[in-house]
Amino acid sequence: MTRYSVMILEDDLRASYLLESTITQDSDFQVVALSESVADAMLQYAIYQPNLIFVDITLPDGSGIEFMRRLRKQGVQCDFIMTTAERESTTVEQAVHLGVSDYLVKPIRMSRVNQALNDYKHYKQQLLAHSEVNQHDIDALLGKRAQKSQRETPKGIDATTLESLKNLIKEQDLQEFSADDIGQKMNISRVTARRYLEFLEGEGQVQLVLNYQTRGRPQRLYRTVYKK
Known part of the structure; x- marks a missing residue:
């Protein structure tokens, strides 16, 4: 099985930690380099030549867009995923022109x-599996899949348990909580509680925050998101 090497170019230490800790949980990926500047990233790339680079746009000594452009001019074939607070359409357009695989907004x-990692794996595996592709294959690779008329909960997420969790958060007016807190309240394991909270995070109903006021690794907490 292919294992993809990853470099993270990010000057925000909290964002860099979140990326690294999340990526390393997937055994198909290995973080080989961490950089906080364009100059260092150029050196790191020459040494490690990673398959995939997570790139911030605003950096101390330049732009992540310019970093990607410099590598492209060298004929580099690695893939990029943007991680930035930039939301201007012109910036997104530049990133797309440079061939980014995904664009994650802070x-x-x-x-x-x-999700970005899974999409990347699927894309690479599909390309490796076929020497030639038809229109259906290309549409699937580009995300042009038929939309389901009714949303279904993914594997491992029970609709009844999910609804119970939503009701618990609403009825007890929970503002900030951990997977342990939810596990105890619902009489489920911490791992199960975390899986459901991660699903709600993906739905934009809770937000992951890291508590650094602890010894050792920061504590993962979840904060209720109120829609305006």
Whole structure:
């Protein structure tokens, strides 16, 4: 099985930690380099030549867009995923022209990183599986899949349990909580509670926050998101 090497170019230490900790949970990926500047990233790329680079746009010594452009001019064939607070359409257009695989808007959600990784794996595996592709294959690779008329919960997410969790958060007016808190309240394991909270995070109903006021690794907390 192919294992993809990853470099992270990010000067925000919290965002860099979230990316690294999320990526390393997927055994198909290996983080080989961390950079906080364009100059260092150029050196790191020459050493490690990663398959995939997570790139921030605003960096201390330049732009992530310019970093990608410089590598493209060198004929580099690696893939890029943007991680940035930039939302201007012109910036997105530049990134698309440079061939980014995905564009993640800060604050970065762990579930969205996982989705980007899974999409990347699927894309690469589909290309490796076929020497030639037909229109259906190309449409699938480009995400042009038929939309389902009715949304279904993914594997591992029970609709009844999910609804119970939503009701618990609403009825007890929970503002900030951990997977342990939810596990105890619902009499389920921490791992199960975390899986459901990650699903709600992906739906934009809760937000992952990292509590650094602890010894060792930061604590994962979830904060209720109120729609305006």
